[in-house]
Amino acid sequence: xxxxxxxxxxxxxxxxxxxxxxxxxxxxxxxxxxxxxxxxxxxxxxxxxxxxxxxxxxxxxxxxxxxxxxxxxxxxxxxxxxxxxxxxxxxxxxxxxxxxxxxxxxxxxxxxxxxxxxxxxxxxxxxxxxxxxxxxxxxxxxxxxxxxxxxx
Amino acid sequence: xxxxxxxxxxxxxxxxxxxxxxxxxxxxxxxxxxxxxxxxxxxxxxxxxxxxxxxxxxxxxxxxxxxxxxxxxxxxxxxxxxxxxxxxxxxxxxxxxxxxxxxxxxxxxxxxxxxxxxxxxxxxxxxxxxxxxxxxxxxxxxxxxxxxxxxxxxxxxxxxxxxxxxxxxxxxxxxxxxxxxxxxxxxxxxxxxxxxxxxxxxxxxxxxxxxxxxxxxxxxxxxxxxxxxxxxxxxxxxxxxxxxxxxxxxxxxxxxxxxxxxxxxxxxxxxxxxxxxxxxxxxxxxxxxxxxxxxxxxxxxxxxxxxxxxxxxxxxxxxxxxxxxxxxxxxxxxxxxxxxxxxxxxxxxxxxxxxxxxxxxxxxxxxxxxxxxxxxxxxxxxxxxxxxxxxxxxxxxxxxxxxxxxxxxxxxxxxxxxxxxxxxxxxxxxxxxxxxxxxxxxxxxxxxxxxxxxxxxxxxxxxxxxxxxxxxxxxxxxxxxxxxxxxxxxxxxxxxxxxxxxxxxxxxxxxxxxxxxxxxxxxxxxxxxxxxxxxxxxxxxxxxxxxxxxxxxxxxxxxxxxxxxxxxxxxxxxxxxxxxxxxxxxxxxxxxxxxxxxxxxxxxxxxxxxxxxxxxxxxxxxxxxxxxxxxxxxxxxxxxxxxxxxxxxxxxxxxxxxxxxxxxxxxxxxxxxxxxxxxxxxxxxxxxxxxxxxxxxxxxxxxxxxxxxxxxxxxxxxxxxxxxxxxxxxxxxxxxxxxxxxxxxxxxxxxx
Numbered sequence: 095x096x097x098x099x100x101x102x103x104x105x106x107x108x109x110x111x112x113x114x115x116x117x118x119x120x121x122x123x124x125x126x127x128x129x130x131x132x133x134x135x136x137x138x139x140x141x142x143x144x145x146x147x148x149x150x151x152x153x154x155x156x157x158x159x160x161x162x163x164x165x166x167x168x169x170x171x172x173x174x175x176x177x178x179x180x181x182x183x184x185x186x187x188x189x190x191x192x193x194x195x196x197x198x199x200x201x202x203x204x205x206x207x208x209x210x211x212x213x214x215x216x217x218x219x220x221x222x223x224x225x226x227x228x229x230x231x232x233x234x235x236x237x238x239x240x241x242x243x244x245x246x
Numbered sequence: 247x248x249x250x251x252x253x254x255x256x257x258x259x260x261x262x263x264x265x266x267x268x269x270x271x272x273x274x275x276x277x278x279x280x281x282x283x284x285x286x287x288x289x290x291x292x293x294x295x296x297x298x299x300x301x302x303x304x305x306x307x308x309x310x311x312x313x314x315x316x317x318x319x320x321x322x323x324x325x326x327x328x329x330x331x332x333x334x335x336x337x338x339x340x341x342x343x344x345x346x347x348x349x350x351x352x353x354x355x356x357x358x359x360x361x362x363x364x365x366x367x368x369x370x371x372x373x374x375x376x377x378x379x380x381x382x383x384x385x386x387x388x389x390x391x392x393x394x395x396x397x398x399x400x401x402x403x404x405x406x407x408x409x410x411x412x413x414x415x416x417x418x419x420x421x422x423x424x425x426x427x428x429x430x431x432x433x434x435x436x437x438x439x440x441x442x443x444x445x446x447x448x449x450x451x452x453x454x455x456x457x458x459x460x461x462x463x464x465x466x467x468x469x470x471x472x473x474x475x476x477x478x479x480x481x482x483x484x485x486x487x488x489x490x491x492x493x494x495x496x497x498x499x500x501x502x503x504x505x506x507x508x509x510x511x512x513x514x515x516x517x518x519x520x521x522x523x524x525x526x527x528x529x530x531x532x533x534x535x536x537x538x539x540x541x542x543x544x545x546x547x548x549x550x551x552x553x554x555x556x557x558x559x560x561x562x563x564x565x566x567x568x569x570x571x572x573x574x575x576x577x578x579x580x581x582x583x584x585x586x587x588x589x590x591x592x593x594x595x596x597x598x599x600x601x602x603x604x605x606x607x608x609x610x611x612x613x614x615x616x617x618x619x620x621x622x623x624x625x626x627x628x629x630x631x632x633x634x635x636x637x638x639x640x641x642x643x644x645x646x647x648x649x650x651x652x653x654x655x656x657x658x659x660x661x662x663x664x665x666x667x668x669x670x671x672x673x674x675x676x677x678x679x680x681x682x683x684x685x686x687x688x689x690x691x692x693x694x695x696x697x698x699x700x701x702x703x704x705x706x707x708x709x710x711x712x713x714x715x716x717x718x719x720x721x722x723x724x725x726x727x728x729x730x731x732x733x734x735x736x737x738x739x740x741x742x743x744x745x746x747x748x749x750x751x752x753x754x755x756x757x758x759x760x761x762x763x764x765x766x767x768x769x770x771x772x773x774x775x776x777x778x779x780x781x782x783x784x785x786x787x788x789x790x791x792x793x794x795x796x797x798x799x800x801x802x803x804x805x806x807x808x809x810x811x812x813x814x815x816x817x818x819x820x821x822x823x824x825x826x827x828x829x830x831x832x833x834x835x836x837x838x839x840x841x842x843x844x845x846x847x848x849x850x851x852x853x854x855x856x857x858x859x860x861x862x863x864x865x866x867x868x869x870x871x872x873x874x875x876x877x878x879x880x881x882x883x884x885x886x887x888x889x890x891x892x893x894x895x896x897x898x899x900x901x902x903x904x905x906x907x908x909x910x911x912x913x914x915x916x917x918x919x920x921x922x923x924x925x926x927x928x929x930x931x932x933x934x935x936x937x938x939x940x941x942x943x944x945x946x947x948x949x950x951x952x953x954x955x956x957x958x959x960x961x962x963x964x965x966x967x968x969x970x971x972x973x974x975x976x977x978x979x980x981x982x983x984x985x986x987x988x989x990x991x992x993x994x995x996x997x998x
Binding site for chain 2: 217
């Protein structure tokens with residue numbers, strides 16, 4: 095079935111079973127592989143994207159539910175890695191293996207968009223993704239650094 | 247480990263001479279662009295030397311000054327790829343922003359007589375850490391040899407003595423005239439130069455990068471844009487996807503399946519069977535590390551898209567014969583069987599010192615039974631890989647932790663000539679020992695060879711991965727010690743049992759090597775069907791808990807403060823790092839301060855990778871916990887002190903200690919796989935809880951215990967060991983409840 099979804103501000107047509115999870119449409123049909131498969135049951139958050147600006151785990155989100163909502167993936171977070179969180183991530187040497195970090199960044203960027211000065215508790219609640227390498231300390235530090243700088 | 251660097255340098259020179267010296271090579275091909283596996287570039291470089299511009303097998307400098315450095319060790323998050331670049335740069339004196347690390351090819355190593363592996367020692371495999379002595383020596387030599395060729399090329403260009411040339415920041419300067427050339431301008435010429443004598447790398451005291459500066463990972467700017475290519479991100483033209491199921495009980499066999507039930511589902515091409523009983527060609531090559539993992543019985547659905555393959559696999563009727571493994575009804579039965587086996591008379595003796603019969607004569611006897619369950623490495627990138635098998639060539643794109651073994655397995659599985667088998671390492675979404683055995687490579691190639699001439703990308707589901715692990719084996723241990731009138735152990739009797747045990751941390755530590763004069767250490771191998779593998783310090787992560795909990799029990803039985811007890815116990819041990827890490831961690835944590843009721847501190851010290859002539863890395867943790875009266879545990883703080891001898895990249899070390907401490911905490915508090923009828927029950931993170939940001943206590947990493955001893959020993963694994971016992975010992979201090987089993991979340995900690 096042919097569907098049109100808007101992803102990173104571009105309309106994209108895909109011929110896909112409408113029950114297919116958005117994650118696999120993004121990765122496998124559209125070839126954008128920054129969004130990761132980790133668990134498939136919305137536990138780990140590696141597949142986090144923005145749907146109309148809200149951080150959403152895409153691995154159980156049927157593509158037919160997207161409708162005319164706007165999707166942003168890590169590839170659309172900034173054109174060149176210039177998002178303040180991306181820069182703070184590099185500055186703080188946050189990633190270890192890096193596999194979960196796109197999901198972390200998408201969760202964190204949605205948070206700061208709606209709440210530019212979150213408390214520690216609000217950060218922990220919004221960014222509940224799993225990182226097996228254990229980068230949590232630096233993820234939190236990078237988010238707080240950006241929040242403290244007012245998103246600059 | 248303590249190999250001679252002179253020997254290494256000599257043998258390395260042979261390699262340099264055969265490549266940098268311009269001798270004819272079997273195969274050479276031009277290369278267009280330097281690339282890490284990053285989307286939008288020529289992500290997977292050629293596996294052959296570039297005759298025109300290779301300065302040696304490790305280094306190629308492009309006209310725009312880009313410095314390609316080739317890392318045989320894959321990048322799994324520990325920063326190996328970056329460290330290889332920095333070590334080469336220490337001698338090459340290039341602009342660090344020009345470094346472009348990529349992965350070395352095991353095929354090239356084979357074609358060029360071990361150009362990466364012949365340097366000896368720990369270099370002899372494409373895996374592991376970057377700071378081993380033999381590797382450092384080879385990398386420093388590669389940098390120095392390349393630098394001297396660049397200088398010689400510039401000297402020839404200007405017709406001046408080479409002694410008047412300085413090399414720094416990718417610029418060659420003639421000291422007399424001030425004339426300059428960029429490295430890229432003379433690299434091609436430098437590649438043709440033969441030196442009469444290869445340069446000696448400078449002494450460590452003159453290093454300006456290693457141990458002096460901290461650098462983040464070179465790939466980070468790409469990671470944060472989602473551009474780095476992990477195994478799962480590989481896309482090849484005309485590629486098909488496979489969803490894989492292996493016998494739910496390890497060692498079982500496929501009985502039947504019904505392709506007709508799924509053949510009309512969208513996108514479905516075929517079903518492929520992997521038969522472990524198939525006769526495979528004998529491997530003409532053997533990887534130098536670890537087993538060549540045999541095939542398991544498996545079945546895969548091939549489809550245009552992964553989700554189609556997966557839905558079809560779920561719908562495919564499959565009948566398995568579980569085989570003998572089904573006899574293991576549950577993990578409780580396995581646990582009981584292991585402890586019962588300690589009474590058998592067929593245990594393997596590992597250590598026998600003095601006279602163990604003196605144990606019973608001591609005024610105090612302490613004994614404990616300990617248990618750590620099966621656990622999975624559970625990296626967030628599920629197992630996967632892509633292979634293209636044709637009649638006479640094999641290509642494998644794979645997130646392997648052991649590139650050379652992956653290559654050897656692909657050779658063995660296909661029977662294709664080794665020089666025509668190519669492994670293209672990708673970035674790895676976590677490994678922690680799970681991707682070191684190559685069972686994943688085996689299954690990928692075994693599936694792909696049944697769909698020849700088309701790239702096939704096989705992806706495990708998370709559930710399949712949990713249930714087809716190479717697990718941290720369950721460990722049962724029984725330790726008994728006799729304490730003398732001063733409360734110190736003079737005899738110890740230790741037994742460990744399980745299937746596929748790694749014994750690191752059991753029979754190699756101070757308690758087994760002379761600190762206690764009378765010692766017997768034995769182990770019992772059980773016939774369980776579940777396969778085991780390394781898990782961030784194989785053996786160590788269980789035995790550090792077992793040994794250091796026992797030491798704490800002995801301290802309390804003796805009525806001596808646990809810190810004081812350990813300082814006394816280890817005071818004459820050969821490695822001063824044990825006492826020093828204890829002192830530093832305790833001091834930083836404020837050991838001994840008065841705490842409110844329901845709070846306590848625990849301490850533990852352990853060592854990863856020590857051998858008879860190598861001290862490895864000693865780590866001491868102090869955990870501060872609070873336990874509410876109804877048993878809710880809060881970790882308030884963890885202080886970590888370690889001794890790797892010396893360090894090369896402070897921030898990389900800190901990151902590994904942060905992550906490893908969290909790993910150890912999760913292992914202790916949360917992780918457990920259970921067994922039903924020979925199969926693993928847990929399939930995903932809803933059943934296998936993971937710590938998240940909100941659960942992470944303040945973790946303080948202290949560098950003050952570094953002894954400066956002449957080694958750069960292991961970081962990644964070492965951090966894990968003391969976390970669990972430090973927390974368990976703290977719980978005891980807080981509640982009086984002694985924890986002898988992991989995971990702690992199953993313990994009732996309520997007190998009154």
